[in-house]
Amino acid sequence: MRELGAARLDDAELLAVIISSGTKGHSAEAIARDLIQRFGSLTGLANRPLEELLSIKGLGDVKILRIAAALELARRTANEIIHERERKTK
Numbered sequence: 135m136r137e138l139g140a141a142r143l144d145d146a147e148l149l150a151v152i153i154s155s156g157t158k159g160h161s162a163e164a165i166a167r168d169l170i171q172r173f174g175s176l177t178g179l180a181n182r183p184l185e186e187l188l189s190i191k192g193l194g195d196v197k198i199l200r201i202a203a204a205l206e207l208a209r210r211t212a213n214e215i216i217h218e219r220e221r222k223t224k
Contacts, residue, residue, distance in 0.1 A: 145176050152204050157192045165192040180205045 135143055135151060143151075149166035156162040169190065173179040179201070187198045 146170050149176070149201070152200050153193075153197050154200070160192050165190075168192075176205075180209075 135147075140148065146163060146166040149169065150161070150163040153162040153165055156165055169179055170176065172190075173182060184198055184202055187193055187201070188195075193201075
């Protein structure tokens with residue numbers, strides 16, 4: 135990410151940065167790709183209850199909370215952008 139910049143990474147690679155570490159025989163990127171494939175997209179992942187994620191191999195409480203925090207920051211950022219655009223058009 136440092137070399138290419140965040141914008142050059144795909145969703146799974148960015149999610150792997152948040153996940154941070156994998157498990158024996160299953161890298162953080164492999165876990166991230168599995169999550170995106172299982173839920174269809176980051177949006178699909180974001181719409182799942184945290185309890186559902188606990189059943190996924192390679193995800194524990196800390197990783198799930200990191201993912202949830204990152205998704206919440208994304209939601210808040212999107213809402214700020216939307217509200218700012220609405221203010222500018224009024």
